Amino acid sequence: MLKIATIAGSDASGGAGLEADLKTYEEYGLYGMAAVTLVATMDPARQWAHDVFPLSEKAIRAQLETVFGGVGVAAAKSGMLGSFYAVELTREYISAHKVWNYVLDPVMVCKGNDEALNPELNSALAAKLLPLALVVTPNLFEAGQLSGLKEVNSLEKMREAARIIADKGAANVFIKGGPKLPQAAQSVDLLYDGKDFHQLEDTLIHTDWTHGAGCTTSAAIAAGLARGLRVYEAVALAKKFITASLSASFPLNRWVGPGNPSHWRKNTLFGCDCS
Numbered sequence: 001m002l003k004i005a006t007i008a009g010s011d012a013s014g015g016a017g018l019e020a021d022l023k024t025y026e027e028y029g030l031y032g033m034a035a036v037t038l039v040a041t042m043d044p045a046r047q048w049a050h051d052v053f054p055l056s057e058k059a060i061r062a063q064l065e066t067v068f069g070g071v072g073v074a075a076a077k078s079g080m081l082g083s084f085y086a087v088e089l090t091r092e093y094i095s096a097h098k099v100w101n102y103v104l105d106p107v108m109v110c111k112g113n114d115e116a117l118n119p120e121l122n123s124a125l126a127a128k129l130l131p132l133a134l135v136v137t138p139n140l141f142e143a144g145q146l147s148g149l150k151e152v153n154s155l156e157k158m159r160e161a162a163r164i165i166a167d168k169g170a171a172n173v174f175i176k177g178g179p180k181l182p183q184a185a186q187s188v189d190l191l192y193d194g195k196d197f198h199q200l201e202d203t204l205i206h207t208d209w210t211h212g213a214g215c216t217t218s219a220a221i222a223a224g225l226a227r228g229l230r231v232y233e234a235v236a237l238a239k240k241f242i243t244a245s246l247s248a249s250f251p252l253n254r255w256v257g258p259g260n261p262s263h264w265r266k267n268t269l270f271g272c273d274c275s
C-alpha cells in the first residue's frame with residue numbers, strides 16, 4: 001500500500017483542509033495520513049466567519065514524528081500551516097526525510113477573502129518551503145504574493161510570476177487561473193517546469209460551490225506523484241479530477257459548498273450521473 005501524508009489544518013465543515021486531502025487520497029487508492037496544524041471552524045451565527053485554533057509546536061512535532069519518522073511516505077503535501085513553528089517543522093521533516101514528492105499549497109486565504117491572513121508568515125513560508133517543493137500550487141492571489149507582482153490577472157502575468165517563483169526555489173510552479181482569469185471561456189491553468197510553460201485547459205464549471213478546490217487539486221497532484229506519475233501527468237490528471245469534482249459540487253448551507261471528489265469514481269463504477 002502506497003502511503004501519503006498531508007500537513008494541514010482541519011476544516012470542521014469537511015470541504016477543505018485535511019478532510020479534502022484524505023478524501024482525495026482515498027480516491028487515488030492510497031493510504032493517507034495527516035499531521036494537523038490547526039483546527040478551523042466556521043460560525044453559522046456570524047455568517048460563517050472563520051476561527052482558527054492552532055495546535056502547539058509539541059503536538060505538531062509529535063504527529064510529524066509519527067508520520068515521517070514512524071512510517072514514511074511516497075509523497076506529501078502541506079496546506080494551511082498557520083504558525084511560524086508549523087512552517088519550520090514542515091521544513092525540518094520534509095528535508096530530513098528526503099520527501100522529493102512534496103507539494104506545497106501556499107494557502108494564504110480562505111474562499112472569498114482577498115486579505116492575506118498573515119503577510120510575515122507568508123514570507124517565511126516562501127523562504128523556507130519553496131526550495132523544497134517539487135510543485136507549488138498558488139492561485140492568482142497567492143502567485144501575486146509569492147512573486148511580489150501586485151496583480152496577477154492575465155496569462156502574461158502568470159508566466160512572469162511563475163518565473164519569479166521558480167527562481168525562489170520551486171522546481172515546478174502550477175498557477176491556477178481557473179475561473180478567475182478575466183474573459184476566460186475555459187478554466188485555464190499554467191504549469192512552469194523551470195524551462196517550458198504548459199497551458200492546461202478544461203471545461204469551466206460555473207458554480208459558487210468551490211470550497212476546498214485548491215486543497216483537492218494539490219492533494220490530487222501529490223497523489224499522482226505517489227502513484228509514480230511525472231509532474232506534468234500528475235498535474236494534468238489532477239485538473240481532470242477537480243473538474244469532475246466541481247461538476248458535482250453542492251451546497252452545505254447558504255454560505256458554503258464543496259466539490260464532490262468521489263464523483264468520478266461513482267460515475268465510473270456505477271456508470272450513472274449520480275452525485
Ligand code: PXL
Nearest residue numbers: 009010011016017040080110
Ligand atoms: O481552502 C483553504 C483552506 C485550507 N485549509 C483549511 C481551511 C481552508 C478554508 O476554509 O479551513 C483548514
